[in-house]
Amino acid sequence: MSALWTSADAQAATLGHASAAFGASGISIDTRTLVRGDLFVALKDARDGHDFVPAAFAAGASAAMVSRMLESNGPLLTVANTLRGLEDLARAARVRSNAKIVAVTGSAGKTTTKEILRIALGALGSTHCSAASFNNHWGVPLSLASMPAEARYAVLEIGMNHFGEIRALVGMVRPQVALVTTIAPAHLAFFGSCEAIADAKSEIFEGLEAGGAALIPADSPYGERLAQRARQIHAGRVLRFGSGPDCDARLSSYDAIDAGARIGAEVFGTPVEFVLGAPGRHIAVNALAALLAVAVLEGDVLNAAAALKSFGPLKGRGARFSAGGIEVIDESYNANPASMAAALALLGEAKGRRIAVLGDMLEMGADAASHHASLAAPIEAARADLVFLCGPNMRALWDKLPASRRGGHALSAGELIPLLMRELRDGDVVLVKGSNGMKLSAAIDALKVRG
Ligand SMILES: Nc1ncnc2c1ncn2[C@@H]1O[C@H](COP(=O)(O)OP(=O)(O)O)[C@@H](O)[C@H]1O
Ligand SMILES: [Mg+2]
Structure with missing residues (x-):
């Protein structure tokens, strides 16, 4: 080679x-x-x-x-x-490449969608993807500079925590497809509003190649704002994915099955049925976005969809394991209100006593208390049986929970774990989720040891 x-x-x-x-x-x-x-x-x-x-x-x-x-x-x-040198290699890798490129951003689901695209596009031709979550000022140039000259497709994850960051990064990537997974209050402490977050994410459309496609999360309250920004910068096509009838890629049915979901979809009016190897409506919508990207790149959507059976939930983002009679859903990698709601919906699909172990969502700004208290609604919808909370912000949620749901509240994961372990019994399904800084991975380790 x-x-x-x-x-x-x-x-x-x-x-x-x-x-x-x-x-x-x-x-x-x-x-x-x-x-x-x-x-x-x-x-x-x-x-x-x-x-x-x-x-x-x-x-x-x-x-x-x-x-x-x-x-x-x-x-x-x-x-x-050396950072400029790495960027120079990245730009040169892009110039010499004939790959069709998808850039992915969003407040949650970037890595998940990138990994779905790795499988979907990988079924059609050699596909280069960002490693891990390498999506920042060094991660994007590193991923791009690592792209083999002969790659047929590439998928680059792009993140941000300030204005102008995505603009600079996507300028190197120059994708044919720019996809925003979802908009949620993350880094709110810095941005102040979800509108501002949507505007910062919409910078991704500025890097589109001529005629390129902007892929919009239609179910998001900020979908129209994103679409408007895409039109303003003259994206070649503005396309939508979601559950509404006017979506270019539409989720028509979702059925949870053993360790995954059976999905019915329509992509540009063509019915597509497939099995996705990970459960959760949010993952299904990510898959839908991925298939819309495949369709835009004139790939074979049916073959790409058929490959998604082999997509498994990622570590810390929905991966499951059994430990001594209990089932654990490991979502310990990160949390914001959107991914919390998605994970709680997953817990709601579980059979067994449903136990939520939730840690603070960090960087939520002045409204942190109300964002945490608002989780009472998805907890109710998921019919969680017991809720264990850790972190000072979770106090606001604790105060809203009915006594019957209160498992325990502590300031740190270390203090919460013994309360949780005492309560568990065979047949329980335990969801563990919080911002990475809350160190709920310690709870995952404790649950593994129990097994
Ligand atoms: N479309 C989505 N909407 C809400 N939450 C999502 C979505 N996709 C994935 N998630 C959840 O968000 C968390 C982070 O997922 P990940 O793919 O690592 O996102 P990112 O790379 O954007 O940080 C996980 O808990 C995951 O299950
Ligand atoms: Mg990521």
Whole structure:
């Protein structure tokens, strides 16, 4: 196989200087996950990557991109600024590529939708995707610079926590399809309103190639605002996915089945029936968005849909396991009001005593208390039997719960876990969800040990 980056191509892209010839098969910014043959890019972040160049070569790096001279026993590509150098590689990878590209953003569901697209597009041709949740100022260029020249499709996750961030990132990606999964109050402390969040997310449409398609979450209260922004910047097509009759991709039926769902949909008027290997209406709508992207890229929607049986829920985002007679839904990776409601709806589908273990949603701004108290409605709809809460913000929800539902409230996961463990019995279904900072993964670990 030809190298992802030869020293000649990397020099041309970055205007840097290579101390010796090399051929890199991948790119890494972290020596702990570096794969033999990778070009190690020494970024300056919390730590200075230049300190890790020897470790990179020890792990088998083919070369290192650096911005200052250092002693080295391997080829160095010297550039003025390593983050700019990585961006240069990203832009060059885009220029040389014929791939059809989907960019994904949204307040929840980016990684899930990206992983669904990996399978859907992967069934049709070689597909390059962002690794993990690499969606920020270094994650997007890293993902793009890692795109093989011969990839037929690519899916890039793009995140943000301030205005202008997506605009800069999508300018490198230049997708044919730009997809917004959903808009929810996340990072509200900074943005102040969901309208502002929608506007920041809509920057993704500005990077569309001529004639490209904006994919809009029609069920979102901010769908019309997004569509209007897409029209303003002259997106080639503005298309909708959701449950309404005017959607270009429409969810017509959803039936929970063992470890997944049977989905009936219509994509541009053509009926598509398929099995999705993960339960939850929100995941089904993500899949619908993915199939709309496939249709826009003139891929075979029926074949792509048939492949989605193999999509399994992701770790911390709905993955399930059994532990000593109880079933656990691990949603510990993150939480905002939209993903909380989605996860509680999942719990509502469960058979057994339904137990919700919920931690604070962070960065919710001045209205944090009311956003937490509002979870009483999806808890009621899910007919949760017992609710365990942790974090100071969850106090507002605790106060709204009827006594019969109150399992326990504590300020930290560590204090909540013993209360929870005492209460569990065989046949229970336990949903665990909260912002990552609430460390509910400790509750997951405790439940595994119980098993
Ligand atoms: N369309 C959606 N609406 C609401 N919540 C969703 C949606 N898709 C996924 N989720 C939930 O949001 C959480 C984060 O999912 P993830 O795909 O990692 O999102 P992101 O990459 O945007 O952070 C998970 O709990 C997941 O189940
Ligand atoms: Mg993500």
